[in-house]
Amino acid sequence: MNAASRMQTTAGRLAMIGFADGARAERLLDELGPEAVGDFDLLDSLVVAADPDLALTSLNRLTEQDPSVLGALRADPGLRGRLLGVFGVSAALGEHVVRHPEHWRLLGGAQVATRPTSQQLRADLLLAVGADPEDPEPRATDASTATLVALRVAYRGRLLQLAARDITGAASPTEVTAELSELAGAALEAGLAIARAEHPESGSVRLAVIGMGKCGARELNYISDVDVVFVAEPREDAAGTVDETKALQLATRLAQGMMRACSASTPEGSLWEVDAALRPEGKAGPLVRTLASHQAYYRRWAKTWEFQALLKARPVAGDSELGEQYVSAMNEMVWQAATRDRFVEDVQAMRRRVEEHVRADEAERQLKLGPGGLRDIEFAVQLLQLVHGRLDPLLRRRATLSALAALSRGGYVAREDAKALAEAYTFLRQVEHLIQLHRLRRTHVVPEDVTDLRRLGRGLGMTSDPVGEFTTRWRRHAMEVRRLHEKLFYRPLLQAVARLPESEARLSATAAQARLEALGYTDPAGALRHISALTSGVSRRAAIQRTLLPVMLGWFADAPDPDAGLLGFRQISDRLGATPWYLRLLRDETAVAARLARLLGTSRYVTGLLLHAPDAVAMLASDAELDPRPPEALLAEARATVGRYPAHAENAVVAVRGLRRRELLRTAVADLNGHIDIEQVGLALSALNDTTIQAALDAAIGKVEMERSAPLGTRFAVIAMGRLGGLESSYGSDADVMFVHAPLEGVSERKSTDAAFAVANELRRLLALPAPDPPLLIDPDLRPEGRQGPLVRTLASYAAYYERWSASWESQALLRARFSAGDPSLGADLLALADPLRYPPGGISDTAVLQIRKLKARMEAERLPRGADPALHTKLGPGGLSDVEWVAQLIQLRHAGRLPSLRTTRTLETLRAAVAEGLLPADDEAELAQAWRFASRIRDAIVLVRGRAADSIPADLRDRALISRALGYPPDSSEDLVEDYRRITRRARRVMERVFYED
Template structure:
């Protein structure tokens, strides 16, 4: 063991993992850090990138401690961190600030997946958060009043787990600078609203008798303003109305009683302590009469109270009021009602003086020992800025509707634009507010506790300073900057908040308010668009103006919006439609085709809202929309026709290999789109998809080979002097390619008479290299990567061999796995006669007379068992991995191939490169029971369909069924399941592969 460690140190001499070295790098306890790094293993200890990332965190010791615990729970995280810089930055950034979120990731290591891939840096729409938290409690997001699966501890724990997973996702973006303060606070508010909605769903399940009442939850304070903290009480007000039933209305008293029961249950669902902790307290103290008043009132009761009894501070609080959960229509009526009153409140007698007195009372209640360190309530704290901004808004907002904003920074910017606050003062206040809020967030993230007091500990201050980017003297730099902002904020607060003119302005006559409607926004939201505002922008861009193009779009879009809404991802569908329209909108036939051919518009909508892969293809070949007009346009084109077109394309660009292959790849892009549409439309089955993709890859390789040969001959100023052929292997050889498959091949050449063997070898090597280079050039189409690793000796062997060399190798060195690999061998490009000669050479190995010996069978079984144990990715669910999982593609293919190796020498019907054909032949020959053959074929087809669908939906290849509920739903929808049946899809897959695995264990390992 010691020798291994010494070797690791020698391999990376730059890293001196001694306690002193680590202490100098930033670890407070170098000895402990050295021990933890060594415990992670030599690869982690020698990983410069990992060490640099740890050192860059706010608290390297804290980050390393949490990472050590996480790696102990799930060792696969270390490899993921090495391979994914984004995950490394995001996860370690969180672990270096938040011990609480570190604890959460250790308990739920799967949540680190939220920090990988393209969506890791993307803010989720509010509707997505709502849907995710509703699903966590077993409620259906699409219901107008969703009801949870129950109200037990398991349901409440699931809500907390889902909530903190999203908190982790947000904190990672926040701490790595991918999300600014406004985005962070808005998302926290959206997340709180989603949790309240989920809590309400739990309450409805607990009290089904409350269906007779409508309940709206109004967010107040920072939640209402969409500027919430990481940990804060969530201020709410409850509004209820009896529900009209059968032409009558329930009694108001009974409705309030039932609504109170519902509200109390919702509050418990959010604040109750579970094994996963609690969320936060739901505070309803801002309601009329405060804690002494009823928890729930009707809209009429609220109106009566505010008109007659409300105090000034209550109108100041109502400035932030916003419906966040429950009955949206009722909440909207409440918001409209209080909005009218809020902007009249400044005209009340003594309004300004009351607000100023309220601020003094708040200051007086701050504990003396904390006052100087209180960033919220202390002098120069957040409340100083908020009170100043709110008072200016309330006074001037009566006559200036542009000031009527809930969020502090947005309102401050409007005050500056309107001249109510000087630009320099506004800028200073905004900078102070932003800094103080960031400090507040860092304080709360550490333990996920509600706090606003700057700590005195030097370690805590260092963590704050480093998290804010202060690398040099973080304690001193942080303290200096904090005091500067606090002093500036206090000075400007006193300047603005106590302006003598404010009271006079408040007594001026008020102007009329301007109202706006959100009808279009609400309709899009009701249709299922998660980003209605974004959808509205797309609609505006498509329909604005008086052109004919805009007129047709106005005719099309009302119908297409409904079609998009019926797809898995309406927002992506509408975005894709706008992008395609932008590219083709000036083309006369495009919109006319959509208007006059309903099938094209409907297919296009379904395609764009289902498949990122197909959408990406279409954006680079928008003219392919025309092939949607008929089923015949989706038929895969014959390989001969494609090859003729591709070779003609190469012929038009003599001496321009790169240009020629780029054109061929454009042809491939168009045909990939045709296949994807036919696949999603159910026009072709999984076998036809594999054949079409494989034939297209054959054509692409053959055309690129022509270009490569031409270029090499030009450079050599003469013919190659050797015959050259490409042998397809793997899924390409089996005509079973998926959308994300590489092209497994072997290169063979045979020198022509009179050509020196070295010259021939050099020419063949140049052709193979040029072919791979041409197909790997950057392009907008999905890549076709040439993988030659199945050749003799693998990566260590020569890229190209002569036919004689292959014969010598296979005659002396061939292993059983190579005979198995040759079962897929098929000529796909180049010299056809040479290809046939190679296959004739391979036949005795793959179809041995009398079958392979028992020792080879045993070796193949051992190899399969080892592959199952070693090749499945860490963390992958063996039941949901389509390729290497139990009952998946590999299982079925190895059964078919073992039957071929044992019997194809005597039974020619088994001599095929295709899995399903081999299974059918085995059944026909009596080698496999018909029922077993059907079970294996079903599992293979389903796994292939799922693997293809993953690429179509996500736009990139993956082998595992996703664990994310939303992604799984998108996938199941693409496979034809209804929206609510994503778990049915998973159950079907598990059932099919479980049955297949039983057959595999019996047929492959026992017979």
């Protein structure tokens, strides 16, 4: 028979609609009776089952025991859907119904769709063992095997009803786990009633059974060990005496009897293992203790993981009043456990140990213990609860999902993270339940068999490609869980919060002011006002701030200026607090919060930049974000920005300044964090200044051309001079430049010069417009004739001037000349014009050398500010920047004409080349370079700390202390900074005097 013919057979049609073995399904349907094959309602219910073949097999076997079931299925669609739904998932429950054919009737009628109360479950199981549910301490008829069997049968009847509601979607996953936990509690109560039947004297002791783990949290699996702890108290006997030893012995026998009643093997199997290993001292400790004994143990001996376990504790059976006393007493210790030494580290280590014990061949398929499994979610949630719950009672929840929701509401976990974890947790629990239901076995491993995977996928409602869709969703959830687990579970903020004394963690006004003063805040009352402004109210924003601030106050205190740090944080939070990512970033990426606190408490310059570019806080998340951006990328972005404002030069430059502000912040943060050195700072700032000038020049040319309604008519270039030309810009540097233009063919020199002047003046105006960011002032005073000379010259005019009038100082100034912006070829032409002057082929004359030496001496005498301490002046003082730079420049003027390696605008590069050419001893270069770097770092640190430029180490001791801290000196070491500077510059001065003045 060919395939086409086969598909026309009944077996073929059955295979097409979902049966794996069509021929077998046909045979089983035939056995049900001739009408079964044509019963489309029955077929529809079978093929929507997770495993139609399994469902049909169990139905066939049940019909052999009770043929009336078929009529009932036709009459009751709800019964049909529930029974076949269970049969299609659980071979074990199918076996149970076949053994107890009357139990299929438990799935009929409207009552099965209603969740039973815990009292109903307890009454059912107690009645099954012959105990009176109304008795405060119910006692079973006996402890015989028949009684144990009756307990199991009644338990599985209730389990069957719950599974039916679960599989048909009538009960949510949370409702399923809660009912399983209540059912387990009822079984424990019935087991205790059986134990009492063996011990008539049981009334002389009060025994409470405390559910732990998933049972305590009301999130139990279908098949799981039930974790318990026992607590007992003796009762007075008839004579009014109390014998605690005898009472504990009796309570131990009752506990053991209860455990046997649930765990013992019978013709109906066992329920599950009752595990008391979470008790004090574990399996080595006594099975039952008094409440006082429990308290003594936990106060003195308990390990961190034991408090984590107590988080789930709940009375589930026995003396409920004693159980509540136990939980209340334990809670007092649970919510203080996070203050223990190394608490967070211990919990993290415990998770790693659990993971290490997973079998290697099962790790990737473990729903519970493996990476991305349920334990990842549970450990993360529990750790967050224990750390933050000591101050926030709303987090004190036993169940994972409700605790996760509380953590999200309180701002401890981002909403989207909580949502992703909740979805993953629900999915993983559903998969776990489907796996366990199949054979009613305790397992958490995803099967590898395709048939099993197909049943899982279909059980979750996946029909088109159940195996592929299930595998994809499972892996996606596991990957997301692992990512979020590592993000939350290893969050450094947890350790910081856990270590805080409660007085600090609560931010109480009375104790906080003294504490703030002790931490180093000079205005604790002002600090409290900032704290109150940030944390007041019930908003999510205030809740996150209440978590962050206790830790950040300590980080501010570790910074040079805690008061300025807290003030800056409040100002930035006021601007960004309503922005969803801001506080989430600080909470979830603790390194960002710590970095921000240090920056705000160190640098007014950075604080000012952040206040006007608060979004840039995001760049603190990664060191890679602090890398200086390539000049090409900066220029492309700046030009694109200008292009968006073709008719508004002022708006274009405002936008470019926003880019500049962000990049200044990037450089300053990288500098303060030691991510880049002083030479890289100079390169980054110079490249940024070049970009800013080019963008402003583009805007200026556009405006001039628009005003004149004509093209410019000349090429225009900006030549960088001074520190900008040397690629050594500092945070407070002006932009020393020269302007050059070259008329286009056919354009008169006068007309082109007027246009060039207009562009130069517009460029200066645009960059000088008032703005909140640090200005970039254009200084053209190094042009020919200085301030007396024309602002802009043609290339020919420069050539004529340099040929006839150039002074030696101008040759020296041209050593720093470098193209900055505008027409590159024109810039190259001017530099080519300058080369013979700055790199004279035969070196400069002795007369020129003498002039340079005199000029250096006059500058030191005349330009040093009145009252300044020369020894602390970083630019003009002995051994300062000027000494080092003039040595390098004199070497260039003497030798660069014959040695191309010296033709650089950079000071330290010149010194290194001089060593390579044998013109300077390496030791001398090291002394000069050290002084130049140190002086440059101090000048930059002054700007970063004070927010304004200065050349001298300040005399004010507080400012000096802040600057020394910014440079990495420990507290109270500002005099070390001064001594280091004096020593380094003395050595550099000696080198300068020998090299600069030698003949």
